[in-house]
Amino acid sequence: xxxxxxxxxxxxxxxxxxxxxxxxxxxxxxxxxxxxxxxxxxxxxxxxxxxxxxxxxxxxxxxxxxxxxxxxxxxxxxxxxxxxxxxxxxxxxxxxxxxxxxxxxxxxxxxxxxxxxxxxxxxxxxxxxxxxxxxxxxxxxxxxxxxxxxxxxxxxxxxxxxxxxxxxxxxxxxxxxxxxxxxxxxxxxxxxxxxxxxxxxxxxxxxxxxxxxxxxxxxxxxxxxxxxxxxxxxxxxxxxxxxxxxxxxxxxxxxxxxxxx
Amino acid sequence: xxxxxxxxxxxxxxxxxxxxxxxxxxxxxxxxxxxxxxxxxxxxxxxxxxxxxxxxxxxxxxxxxxxxxxxxxxxxxxxxxxxxxxxxxxxxxxxxxxxxxxxxxxxxxxxxxxxxxxxxxxxxxxxxxxxxxxxxxxxxxxxxxxxxxxxxxxxxxxxxxxxxxxxxxxxxxxxxxxxxxxxxxxxxxxxxxxxxxxxxxxxxxxxxxxxxxxxxxxxxxxxxxxxxxxxxxxxxxxxxxxxxxxxxxxxxxxxxxxxxxxxxxxxxxxxxx
Numbered sequence: 001x002x003x004x005x006x007x008x009x010x011x012x013x014x015x016x017x018x019x020x021x022x023x024x025x026x027x028x029x030x031x032x033x034x035x036x037x038x039x040x041x042x043x044x045x046x047x048x049x050x051x052x053x054x055x056x057x058x059x060x061x062x063x064x065x066x067x068x069x070x071x072x073x074x075x076x077x078x079x080x081x082x083x084x085x086x087x088x089x090x091x092x093x094x095x096x097x098x099x100x101x102x103x104x105x106x107x108x109x110x111x112x113x114x115x116x117x118x119x120x121x122x123x124x125x126x127x128x129x130x131x132x133x134x135x136x137x138x139x140x141x142x143x144x145x146x147x148x149x150x151x152x153x154x155x156x157x158x159x160x161x162x163x164x165x166x167x168x169x170x171x172x173x174x175x176x177x178x179x180x181x182x183x184x185x186x187x188x189x190x191x192x193x194x195x196x197x198x199x200x201x202x203x204x205x206x207x208x209x210x211x212x213x214x215x216x217x218x219x220x221x222x223x224x225x226x227x228x229x230x231x232x233x234x235x236x237x238x239x240x241x242x243x244x245x246x247x248x249x250x251x252x253x254x255x256x257x258x259x260x261x
Numbered sequence: 262x263x264x265x266x267x268x269x270x271x272x273x274x275x276x277x278x279x280x281x282x283x284x285x286x287x288x289x290x291x292x293x294x295x296x297x298x299x300x301x302x303x304x305x306x307x308x309x310x311x312x313x314x315x316x317x318x319x320x321x322x323x324x325x326x327x328x329x330x331x332x333x334x335x336x337x338x339x340x341x342x343x344x345x346x347x348x349x350x351x352x353x354x355x356x357x358x359x360x361x362x363x364x365x366x367x368x369x370x371x372x373x374x375x376x377x378x379x380x381x382x383x384x385x386x387x388x389x390x391x392x393x394x395x396x397x398x399x400x401x402x403x404x405x406x407x408x409x410x411x412x413x414x415x416x417x418x419x420x421x422x423x424x425x426x427x428x429x430x431x432x433x434x435x436x437x438x439x440x441x442x443x444x445x446x447x448x449x450x451x452x453x454x455x456x457x458x459x460x461x462x463x464x465x466x467x468x469x470x471x472x473x474x475x476x477x478x479x480x481x482x483x484x485x486x487x488x489x490x491x492x493x494x495x496x497x498x499x500x501x502x503x504x505x506x507x508x509x510x511x512x513x514x515x516x517x518x519x520x521x522x523x524x525x526x527x528x529x530x531x532x533x534x
Contacts, residue, residue, distance in 0.1 A: 004454060007369070008369045011366070011369035011370050012369060012370070012372065012374075013373075014370070015370045015371065015374055016373065016374070019374065033526060036392055036393060037393075055438070073463050093287050093290075093291075094291045094294075094375035095291070097288045097289075097291050097292065098291045098292070098295065100511075101292070101507060102507070103510075104469040104506075104507050104509075104511050104514070105503055105506055105507045105510060106467065106469070106470075106471050106472070106506065106510075106512025107468075108468070108469075108471055108472035109472075109474070109483075109484070109487060109502070109503050109506050110503070111472075111475070111488075112475070112487050112488050112490065112491040112499055113487075113496065113499050113500070113503070115314055115491060116494060116496055116499075117312060117313075117493060121327075127497075132305045191382055192382040192384060192468075192469070195382050195384050195385050196384045196472040198471070199384070199387065199388070199472075200472070200475055200476070200488075208384075208385070210422065211387075211388050211389075212476075214388065215388035215389075215391060215392055218392065220389065220392060221517060223388055223389050223392070224389070226385070227381060227385045227386065227389070230381060230382065230385050231377070231378075231381035231385075234380040234381060234382065235377075235380045238380050255314075
């Protein structure tokens with residue numbers, strides 16, 4: 001088992017080395033301009049420089065702030081509304097058709113409209129993140145609360161639980177695998193949306209803006225350094241934050257995910 | 262992502278105690294209320310009409326653009342890009358995913374690379390691709406393909422690994438060679454996952470294509486139409502474009518994937534519809 005594992009690690013390591021070597025080879029071969037395909041050393045230097053002068057932290061902080069505000073708003077609206085939809089028929093009948101009509105529209109399609117309405121800047125980015133994150137949150141909460149086993153509800157009712165305790169002790173824990181899946185998915189969507197929104201609604205700070213801005217000056221090294229940081233933050237959120245929350249719930253409720261996306 | 266309510270589930274909601282007419286009315290009612298609110302706000306002049314056109318203006322613009330053939334041209338170009346990028350992703354993604362599921366060696370070599378590359382939002386690469394390939398169709402199609410490949414790889418890989426060992430051994434014992442094993446056991450066994458992956462991949466492709474069109478300065482395409490309309494403050498053109506985008510999004514799901522699923526995995530009894 002351990003031998004097999006170390007072989008897997010060695011092979012994984014090898015493919016990174018091979019890929020990096022191949023990239024270096026092409027970058028130094030002179031087939032492509034160094035401005036378009038900077039060697040790895042240059043990218044590392046640029047990244048180091050941007051970290052040292054703090055500009056990279058500024059961009060990352062701006063992007064994270066936009067994501068967290070938009071995502072927070074989406075959770076604050078989507079979670080209660082999803083619960084209400086599942087518990088109250090009229091709310092479901094009203095919200096569901098609207099949600100199914102708005103959901104298939106990619107959030108970034110709204111960018112030009114929002115720019116016209118709210119002007120360039122943070123309002124647009126935050127609203128786009130909100131739009132992207134809202135629907136996964138809403139629909140997962142809704143289906144999670146609906147998926148709570150009715151026998152649990154009846155059992156709790158028979159044992160004398162009032163509405164409030166029923167809600168906090170049965171419905172919310174019962175729906176939480178779905179809710180957590182919704183949080184995770186909403187965050188991933190937000191993370192994609194914020195990059196696109198920052199590119200389109202220029203705002204001087206933000207990882208998406210840096211990449212877009214670097215295009216004008218042919219700074220491929222800045223682009224790649226920023227892409228790296230975007231990947232690292234996304235990876236950290238996915239694996240460390242949501243991964244650990246989700247693993248805890250999967251172990252506790254014995255549920256497994258079927259598909260990854 | 263498997264837990265998301267699919268549109269089909271939403272549509273297949275039990276209507277309760279009432280008939281189809283009541284259900285249709287009930288589904289239209291929220292749109293009448295929101296539409297009414299929109300109309301009121303537009304006609305009261307709370308916002309300049311240029312930014313907040315009444316719905317009849319949007320409908321008129323929609324008709325005008327459709328009849329003049331401008332809108333269909335945009336739609337056609339967007340769909341062609343989507344199909345080209347997605348087809349590329351489907352071929353590469355299913356190929357890599359199946360290879361990873363079948364061979365431990367391929368899995369060991371490729372999985373770390375894919376796990377590192379997959380969480381990076383594909384849109385982040387847009388300026389880089391534009392720099393490398395110049396503006397236009399090539400970077401748009403490549404980006405769409407790149408983005409939708411990852412869910413396809415993941416699901417094809419999971420699907421092949423999820424094929425029950427006992428089916429493979431049974432087929433072997435009955436004398437199936439590798440080709441027939443693949444064709445008659447592994448492929449059908451993995452298909453529910455592969456279809457999930459294709460569906461997720463197409464959804465992702467669709468979500469970023471509109472944004473890529475805005476950034477890549479392609480001459481035709483819905484994203485470009487919406488983005489270009491911004492300069493002339495044509496909110497009605499933008500909203501018509503967004504309406505078409507919503508229709509295509511629903512259509513992809515309803516007309517492409519549901520029939521495909523019904524025709525394959527549901528018919529084979531692998532999942533219930």
